């Protein structure tokens with residue numbers, strides 16, 4: 001049996017009841033916390049930054065998967081390591097020297113992730129795939145929660161899975177945006193290892209059960 005990692009996106013949580021929502025994730029079948037950091041420059045939205053992540057880290061009992069949607073992310077690698085990030089993803093489109101940035105993330109003891117926008121071809125990762133711990137494949141345009149899933153993602157997951165296998169890499173594929181129980185199984189069948197879900201989880205009447213269902217439906221019986 002192969003279990004898919006489920007990472008609820010805190011962007012869709014109720015910030016006035018953040019501790020309650022963190023405890024819900026702690027006590028659920030979810031595996032990671034997905035934290036979206038937006039700078040209002042790389043994406044047309046601003047989310048939350050260091051003080052909020054510090055508070056989340058104080059209560060979270062599962063790994064922190066931080067998705068940086070910011071320009072020049074090298075400036076903050078150490079700060080996110082100090083906050084307790086376990087996986088740190090930078091955007092391919094925001095890095096001039098991606099290889100150096102990934103080495104910098106690993107040097108701080110974190111897993112190095114690369115996020116790619118819907119228009120970015122997965123073949124651009126081929127020469128660096130062995131240095132990437134996780135590819136955060138955007139299945140919506142980054143910047144907002146609650147958007148519709150882009151169907152072309154299935155094709156990209158299959159292409160990326162081939163590149164990973166051809167290079168003997170251990171890279172995980174994470175899907176971010178518009179994930180629901182309607183597309184979860186198909187994404188995992190295409191080769192996804194991690195599913196991020198924000199509005200689908202926190203907008204549900206029973207988020208704990210929704211996570212449980214996502215986990216169950218994305219389990220592959222080998």
Ligand SMILES: O=C(CO)[C@@H](O)[C@H](O)COP(=O)(O)O
Nearest residue numbers: 142143145146177178198199
């Ligand atoms: O990075 C992002 C958006 O930029 C995501 O992590 C969203 O937070 C996912 O939210 P849903 O699409 O699941 O509502």
Ligand SMILES: [Fe+2]
Nearest residue numbers: 034036067176
């Ligand atoms: Fe994200």
